[in-house]
Amino acid sequence: MDHVSRLPLATAALHRPRRVHTVELWRARILGVPLLWKLFGANAIIVLGTAATAFALHVNEPHMWVTLSAALLVTFAVNGGLVYLALRPLAELEEAAARVSRGERNVRVPKSPLADRNMTRVGETINRLVDRLTADRFHMRKLAAQVITAGEEERARIARQLQDSSAQTLAALSLQASAVVRDCADPAMRPRLALIHDLTVDALDEVRDLALTVYPRVLDDLGLSAALHWLARRSSNERVRVTLELGEPARLPREVESVLYQVASEAVANAIGHGKPRTVVLSLTHTLHRITLQVRDDGVGFDVSKVARGSGGFGLFAMEERVSLVDGTFEVESEPGSGTCVTVSLPWQDAA
Numbered sequence: 001m002d003h004v005s006r007l008p009l010a011t012a013a014l015h016r017p018r019r020v021h022t023v024e025l026w027r028a029r030i031l032g033v034p035l036l037w038k039l040f041g042a043n044a045i046i047v048l049g050t051a052a053t054a055f056a057l058h059v060n061e062p063h064m065w066v067t068l069s070a071a072l073l074v075t076f077a078v079n080g081g082l083v084y085l086a087l088r089p090l091a092e093l094e095e096a097a098a099r100v101s102r103g104e105r106n107v108r109v110p111k112s113p114l115a116d117r118n119m120t121r122v123g124e125t126i127n128r129l130v131d132r133l134t135a136d137r138f139h140m141r142k143l144a145a146q147v148i149t150a151g152e153e154e155r156a157r158i159a160r161q162l163q164d165s166s167a168q169t170l171a172a173l174s175l176q177a178s179a180v181v182r183d184c185a186d187p188a189m190r191p192r193l194a195l196i197h198d199l200t201v202d203a204l205d206e207v208r209d210l211a212l213t214v215y216p217r218v219l220d221d222l223g224l225s226a227a228l229h230w231l232a233r234r235s236s237n238e239r240v241r242v243t244l245e246l247g248e249p250a251r252l253p254r255e256v257e258s259v260l261y262q263v264a265s266e267a268v269a270n271a272i273g274h275g276k277p278r279t280v281v282l283s284l285t286h287t288l289h290r291i292t293l294q295v296r297d298d299g300v301g302f303d304v305s306k307v308a309r310g311s312g313g314f315g316l317f318a319m320e321e322r323v324s325l326v327d328g329t330f331e332v333e334s335e336p337g338s339g340t341c342v343t344v345s346l347p348w349q350d351a352a
Helices: 002-031 035-056 062-101 117-183 190-214 217-221 224-235 254-275 304-309 311-325
Strands: 241-246 279-286 290-297 329-334 340-347
Touching: 062 117, 117 190, 117 217, 117 254, 217 224, 217 254, 224 241, 224 254, 224 279, 254 279, 254 290, 254 311, 254 340, 304 329, 311 329, 311 340
Parallel strands: 241 279
Antiparallel strands: 279 290, 290 340, 329 340
16 A cells, blocks of 8 residues: 555656756746847736726726727837847847858948947947957967978978988998999808898988978979979879869969978878879869869768767868968868868968
């Protein structure tokens, strides 16, 4: 009996959280109603209360009902009009905030004759915030350009040192080893000396390849277009053909050329190393205000969201961060079995 008597209590305990949740849901819906409809609802309650009071007091004069109805309708209209006019500047503030969130930096909240002092202060605050963001973005991009330039200068210095010092030393060593092999009269020593010569030549080739990988001199000497041509020739082999679709060549700021080349090199290496493509296409187009690089391949593709969440997405993250330093956009489109397209777009002002 005791067990049976507790069943209604247990059932009530199960249904109580559901009722509480329903009440909270309706309360949230009511509080989320726009202000204009809240005002209409409040006035409707006043109308019903006034009518109920007049009915309870047995007020039956027709002219009083007409006057009361007209007064209430005028109150509805005036309150609704005032609320509509008061909230119009709020829509302008919302639009300005949305444009700022999309990355626009020339947004300004216009002064509205309908805005009260509070709305005006909010608009001025948003304008000051946008001005500060624009100034910070300018200084950040300037600093990023200096960081990229300093990094590229250091890479170029290392590449020059490898080419002019280490490579030259290894070249001289290979010549000496070749001369020793030629002049050696001991048949037992000749194979060992020849092996030393071959190892020296291999090390020389690796140092030269490393110097070109660290920083291709052609990027400084001839520009991005020539560097991409060199990258395509260097990356093509019997399994993969790297082709170019370049617009009219133009010299760009050094930090822009450096970012585009590094992204192109990384994207081509990823495509050849992981995508198993037959063709990789490098495309470079520019307008008066933006320059766009695309690296497309017909490989196996991959799940972008899965790779971005895993440890294998560090390369994509590094490329995206490098592009963001110069205020650019980075996008990867790929699906398993449909190839990959890496798109980079950077702001740029054509000197012409």
